[in-house]
Amino acid sequence: MEGTSAAEGGRxxxxxxxxxxxxxxxSISAANAVLKPLDLNVRSYALLALVAGEDPAPTxxxxxxFLRLDPSQVVGLVDALEGRGLIERLPDPRDRRARTVTATxxxxxxxxxxxxxxxxxxxxxxxxxxxxERETLIALLxxxxxxx
Amino acid sequence: MEGTSAAEGGRxxxxxxxxxxxxxxxSISAANAVLKPLDLNVRSYALLALVAGEDPAPTxxxxxxFLRLDPSQVVGLVDALEGRGLIERLPDPRDRRARTVTATxxxxxxxxxxxxxxxxxxxxxxxxxxxxERETLIALLxxxxxxx
DNA sequence: TATTGTTATACTCTATAACTATA
DNA sequence: TATAGTTATAGAGTATAACAATA
Numbered sequence: 001m002e003g004t005s006a007a008e009g010g011r012x013x014x015x016x017x018x019x020x021x022x023x024x025x026x027s028i029s030a031a032n033a034v035l036k037p038l039d040l041n042v043r044s045y046a047l048l049a050l051v052a053g054e055d056p057a058p059t060x061x062x063x064x065x066f067l068r069l070d071p072s073q074v075v076g077l078v079d080a081l082e083g084r085g086l087i088e089r090l091p092d093p094r095d096r097r098a099r100t101v102t103a104t105x106x107x108x109x110x111x112x113x114x115x116x117x118x119x120x121x122x123x124x125x126x127x128x129x130x131x132x133e134r135e136t137l138i139a140l141l142x143x144x145x146x147x148x
Numbered sequence: 149m150e151g152t153s154a155a156e157g158g159r160x161x162x163x164x165x166x167x168x169x170x171x172x173x174x175s176i177s178a179a180n181a182v183l184k185p186l187d188l189n190v191r192s193y194a195l196l197a198l199v200a201g202e203d204p205a206p207t208x209x210x211x212x213x214f215l216r217l218d219p220s221q222v223v224g225l226v227d228a229l230e231g232r233g234l235i236e237r238l239p240d241p242r243d244r245r246a247r248t249v250t251a252t253x254x255x256x257x258x259x260x261x262x263x264x265x266x267x268x269x270x271x272x273x274x275x276x277x278x279x280x281e282r283e284t285l286i287a288l289l290x291x292x293x294x295x296x
Numbered sequence: 297t298a299t300t301g302t303t304a305t306a307c308t309c310t311a312t313a314a315c316t317a318t319a
Numbered sequence: 320t321a322t323a324g325t326t327a328t329a330g331a332g333t334a335t336a337a338c339a340a341t342a
Contacts, residue, residue, distance in 0.1 A: 023172075043309085095322090096319085144175075145170040207300080219301070244341060
């Protein structure tokens with residue numbers, strides 16, 4: 001566990017799944033740290049940012065699919081953010097079973113601050129990546145994250 | 149939540165942290181599915197693959213740092229794999245507090261099978277990535293995963 | 297005094313099944 | 320018969336603090 005091997009973990013360092021997992025662990029730590037002052041974490045931030053950026057407003061089912069959460073998990077996240085007046089549930093005019101989720105003005109404001117904080121945390125995560133390298137990474141990663 | 153927006157989730161689709169998180173969720177699902185027949189999951193596989201590929205054998209503390217786990221979590225993982233005869237704890241000749249972890253012959257065999265299964269699962273994760281794109285992604289992601 | 301492995305505990309996250317109201 | 324949101328529950332993963340042996 002020293003020299004080149006230490007930095008890459010033998011064969012494991014060539015394993016895309018492992019690299020994604022390790023990058024994610026670092027990313028969650030960094031993001032949660034900067035989001036904490038805003039009373040958000042990576043999950044509530046993702047939901048808030050999603051509904052703040054979507055038009056038309058997504059249903060809870062669509063939110064669950066996009067964030068890779070079970071619909072039952074979305075309930076609690078929406079409850080918490082709605083209780084803080086950041087988002088609200090509205091009836092879906094096209095399906096009385098469904099509820100769409102929209103950001104309030106306060107929610108959109110906080111989403112903006114949170115996004116800035118998250119981007120700042122992201123930068124500390126890869127201090128040596130050039131803007132062009134970052135764009136390449138995002139483009140490739142998007143094809144993995146949205147392969148289905 | 150339709151058209152281009154549906155595929156990228158508005159601004160969230162440009163968020164590297166979010167893309168990493170979503171790719172990781174997909175990756176864990178795919179990997180756990182193929183590892184299940186081998187009685188492994190992503191965490192036990194990562195530990196087994198790490199100790200099978202490392203020489204000299206890492207201590208539990210080094211394993212924890214590399215896999216981004218708390219040292220107390222490593223205890224249970226090592227217990228389980230050691231109970232199956234796949235790895236073993238050996239006293240560290242240089243520090244009587246520490247224990248190094250080594251793969252047994254059976255462990256190295258299983259690590260090889262698991263690695264093949266994990267790579268196969270990885271391919272289903274990004275069916276359209278060319279080998280060269282995959283290499284680029286791995287190289288960039290490694291700089292994020294090992295920035296510290 | 298500090299560190300390694302360990303145990304214990306609590307908290308978050310995830311997975312599953314069932315219920316209700318609608319479709 | 321199937322789907323959206325909800326509730327409940329159990330399991331997996333994570334974080335923290337404390338302890339004995341050793342440095």
